Amino acid sequence: MSLDLSLFSDWTxxxxxxxxIYPGGLWMxxxxxxxxxxxxxxxxxxxASLARDLSQANxxxxxxxxxxxxxxPLPGAAPLPLPADTFSLAGLIALSLSADVLWGHxxxxxxxxxxxxxxxxxxxxxxxxxxxxTTSGTPSLADWxxxxxxxxxxxxxxxxxxxxxxxxVRWLAWLGLGAAPLWGVTPTLSALxxxxxxxxxxxVVAVVTRLFGKEATGRLALATTWSLAALSLVAALxx
Amino acid sequence: MRRSLHxxxxxxxxxxxxxxxxxxxxxxxxxxGVHSADLIGAPVGLLFRVDGLSLVLGVVWSLAMAxxxxxxxxAPAALYVALMSVGMLSMAYARDPWLLYLxxxxxxxxxxxxxxxxxxxxxxxxxxxxxxxxxxxxLLLLLIGVIPPFAPPPGxxxxxxxxxxxATLGVVSMIRSGCWPFSGWLRYASAHIELAQRRLVAIYAIxxxxxxxxxxVAAPWDxxxxxxxxLLGAIALLAASYQTAxxxxxxxxxxxxxxxxxxxxxxxxxxxxxxxxxxxxxxTLTAIIWAxxxxxxxxNSHFLLLGGFAGLWLIAQGALDxxxxxxxAILLPAVLLLAVATWERPGIETEHSGGRxxxxxxxxxxxxxxxxxxxxxxxxxxxPAVGAMAGGVGVPRLLESGPDVGLLxxxxxxxxxxxxxxxxxxxxxxxxxxxxxxxxxxxxVSEGEETEAQRE
Numbered sequence: 298m299s300l301d302l303s304l305f306s307d308w309t310x311x312x313x314x315x316x317x318i319y320p321g322g323l324w325m326x327x328x329x330x331x332x333x334x335x336x337x338x339x340x341x342x343x344x345a346s347l348a349r350d351l352s353q354a355n356x357x358x359x360x361x362x363x364x365x366x367x368x369x370p371l372p373g374a375a376p377l378p379l380p381a382d383t384f385s386l387a388g389l390i391a392l393s394l395s396a397d398v399l400w401g402h403x404x405x406x407x408x409x410x411x412x413x414x415x416x417x418x419x420x421x422x423x424x425x426x427x428x429x430x431t432t433s434g435t436p437s438l439a440d441w442x443x444x445x446x447x448x449x450x451x452x453x454x455x456x457x458x459x460x461x462x463x464x465x466v467r468w469l470a471w472l473g474l475g476a477a478p479l480w481g482v483t484p485t486l487s488a489l490x491x492x493x494x495x496x497x498x499x500x501v502v503a504v505v506t507r508l509f510g511k512e513a514t515g516r517l518a519l520a521t522t523w524s525l526a527a528l529s530l531v532a533a534l535x536x
Numbered sequence: 537m538r539r540s541l542h543x544x545x546x547x548x549x550x551x552x553x554x555x556x557x558x559x560x561x562x563x564x565x566x567x568x569g570v571h572s573a574d575l576i577g578a579p580v581g582l583l584f585r586v587d588g589l590s591l592v593l594g595v596v597w598s599l600a601m602a603x604x605x606x607x608x609x610x611a612p613a614a615l616y617v618a619l620m621s622v623g624m625l626s627m628a629y630a631r632d633p634w635l636l637y638l639x640x641x642x643x644x645x646x647x648x649x650x651x652x653x654x655x656x657x658x659x660x661x662x663x664x665x666x667x668x669x670x671x672x673x674x675l676l677l678l679l680i681g682v683i684p685p686f687a688p689p690p691g692x693x694x695x696x697x698x699x700x701x702x703a704t705l706g707v708v709s710m711i712r713s714g715c716w717p718f719s720g721w722l723r724y725a726s727a728h729i730e731l732a733q734r735r736l737v738a739i740y741a742i743x744x745x746x747x748x749x750x751x752x753v754a755a756p757w758d759x760x761x762x763x764x765x766x767l768l769g770a771i772a773l774l775a776a777s778y779q780t781a782x783x784x785x786x787x788x789x790x791x792x793x794x795x796x797x798x799x800x801x802x803x804x805x806x807x808x809x810x811x812x813x814x815x816x817x818x819x820t821l822t823a824i825i826w827a828x829x830x831x832x833x834x835x836n837s838h839f840l841l842l843g844g845f846a847g848l849w850l851i852a853q854g855a856l857d858x859x860x861x862x863x864x865a866i867l868l869p870a871v872l873l874l875a876v877a878t879w880e881r882p883g884i885e886t887e888h889s890g891g892r893x894x895x896x897x898x899x900x901x902x903x904x905x906x907x908x909x910x911x912x913x914x915x916x917x918x919x920p921a922v923g924a925m926a927g928g929v930g931v932p933r934l935l936e937s938g939p940d941v942g943l944l945x946x947x948x949x950x951x952x953x954x955x956x957x958x959x960x961x962x963x964x965x966x967x968x969x970x971x972x973x974x975x976x977x978x979x980x981v982s983e984g985e986e987t988e989a990q991r992e
Contacts (some may be wrong), residue, residue, distance in 0.1 A: 302809075303941060305959070307962045308959075309963065312960055312964055314966065316964055316967060343982075345978075345982075345986060348983055349979070350770030351975060351976055352976055352979040352980045352983055354972075354976065355901075356973060356976060357969070358950055359968075359972055360965050360968040360972055361965055362622055363968040363972070364961065364964035364965040364968050367964060368964065377960075379960075384852050384853070384868065385849065385961065388845055388848070388964075389961065391871075391872045392845065392849035394872065394875075394876075395872060395875040395876070398865055406725055408771065409876040410876060412872070412913035413869050413872045413873050413876055414869075416868055416872055417865070417866070417870045420864070420866070420869060421865050421866055423861060423865050424859065424864060425861060426856070427856065427859075428856070429823060429852065429853060429864075430768035457789060466858075469737075470862050487891070513868070526959075530862075530866075533861065533865070534861065534862060
């Protein structure tokens with residue numbers, strides 16, 4: 298029993314800093330602010346604006362998205378005794394989306410469909426593997442296509458997600474999970490590098506959204522995300 | 537009059553609870569390996585077979601019928617509900633396919649009669665005919681004599697199920713689950729019935745995939761049968777998404793969980809993996825519990841989404857173990873698509889919109905249960921049932937697997953290891969929820985103060 302308790306203790310001790318400091322908690326809040334700044338502008342960084350968004354948020358959707366973020370295999374985080382697999386992580390984020398769709402705020406149907414496409418893109422490379430756990434190694438074609446699909450999907454979701462807290466945290470979690478093959482290539486990266494990668498991704502999405510306007514957030518982006526996700530699935534199956 | 541109605545539903549509930557308790561008494565010896573013929577005697581033992589699968593389903597069905605009986609009105613309806621309980625128990629414990637067929641027909645006829653007691657004849661007659669006609673292919677196969685008994689012969693597994701037989705079983709299951717495009721009876725029935733009948737119809741529809749599980753007790757399926765059933769499940773899942781996208785209200789309360797549970801169960805059972813079969817059972821059991829309890833207040837498939845997540849995970853892992861990566865990859869997006877398609881459009885409220893308040897609460901209770909003891913479903917329901925399917929999904933020793941592979945592990949030590957990630961995830965969600973709850977309250981207080989200041 299003492300071994301069982303020590304295992305549970307190890308898990309909890311590894312979880313707490315992940316949940317409240319990095320990649321969840323404080324780091325998540327910082328990334329959220331950068332996302333709002335990049336996509337929506339400086340007026341959305343005001344405390345009153347944050348408080349209003351939090352008071353209107355769907356707690357279950359926000360909590361499940363927050364719980365998914367610290368469990369991601371991000372470099373620099375305290376190692377978990379038993380890591381969470383891709384299906385569980387994608388499922389937690391999917392649960393957050395479905396909670397928002399079914400019980401929370403009325404979402405745009407296109408945004409919800411983009412969320413499904415991103416989920417498919419994340420799950421697609423698994424079709425060519427023998428395990429649900431993400432393995433380190435050179436990313437395959439399916440991984441690259443999946444990453445591209447996630448990128449386009451997140452560009453589509455960036456603008457509306459900037460004002461919806463649960464959607465924003467889901468956005469961050471999808472980015473971390475979608476880029477999991479890249480994290481696996483260089484596991485020695487620190488939290489600083491991950492933060493830089495997130496900042497660059499947010500900057501790119503902000504620029505793309507501002508440059509292309511409605512095209513980046515419209516049906517074209519949705520169709521591209523679905524197509525790339527399907528291609529990634531085909532590539533994984535043909536591997 | 538009201539008193540007599542109340543008395544009949546009380547009696548029905550009590551009888552079904554007593555039946556469930558009686559079946560529970562058999563649970564320990566059967567799971568410990570005692571042969572069913574030694575328990576129930578030779579003449580009855582030739583007709584019926586008691587195993588882990590039939591016991592789990594029998595107990596759950598009896599409890600579901602006990603809950604569903606609480607709203608039954610009128611003596612004739614009560615009689616038909618009692619007969620339906622008997623028919624479903626006959627399905628659960630049948631050794632001979634003829635007995636299963638008869639039990640299923642009795643249950644279908646009772647649904648028809650229960651509908652007739654409250655609704656005009658035309659609607660109920662159409663449902664009755666659709667239910668009865670769905671059994672004709674099964675009857676034909678029985679008359680030809682190609683369906684073997686639902687029990688392996690002494691000393692091993694019987695011959696592999698022929699492809700046409702497996703495909704027919706799959707189609708009949710889909711029809712009786714109401715899976716469009718195989719049949720539209722469920723949609724039609726749901727539009728014409730009231731809450732009490734709705735629960736009965738849902739239990740009947742969700743029980744249909746049990747035929748596939750029962751077939752796996754005796755023998756495995758070959759590769760073509762596996763793909764045929766997977767194709768049927770995929771068609772049903774896609775069609776369910778399409779139908780729910782078009783649906784406006786009412787009938788979805790029954791139809792969505794029934795159709796999606798049947799389709800996903802077909803996926804899981806077809807693959808022939810113990811893990812995937814466990815997932816299929818977990819989803820079926822969750823859906824039956826939802827049908828008997830949740831249908832009263834949940835206007836959508838929330839409960840199924842939350843409660844069935846463990847089942848989905850098991851199916852995904854099982855499919856991946858066997859090399860069916862496609863199923864693993866599309867399962868989660870397909871179910872999510874179903875959830876997205878089912879959300880209510882603005883201005884259209886279901887008659888059970890109370891689910892908006894109770895749904896999240898139920899989700900939180902499930903989450904708490906998962907955090908305290910995530911292995912309960914596996915230990916007490918799924919493992920004994922899958923163990924009984926040794927003919928189709930491999931010998932029970934295959935249920936032993938490492939903690940990084942699946943939750944179906946044998947020793948307490950392994951059980952705890954496997955439960956750790958599930959408990960840890962639930963703990964993370966709980967902690968996040970608690971922190972957010974207080975932050976939200978704080979935000980509301982500060983928002984209120986700001987509004988006051990603006991007024992002044």
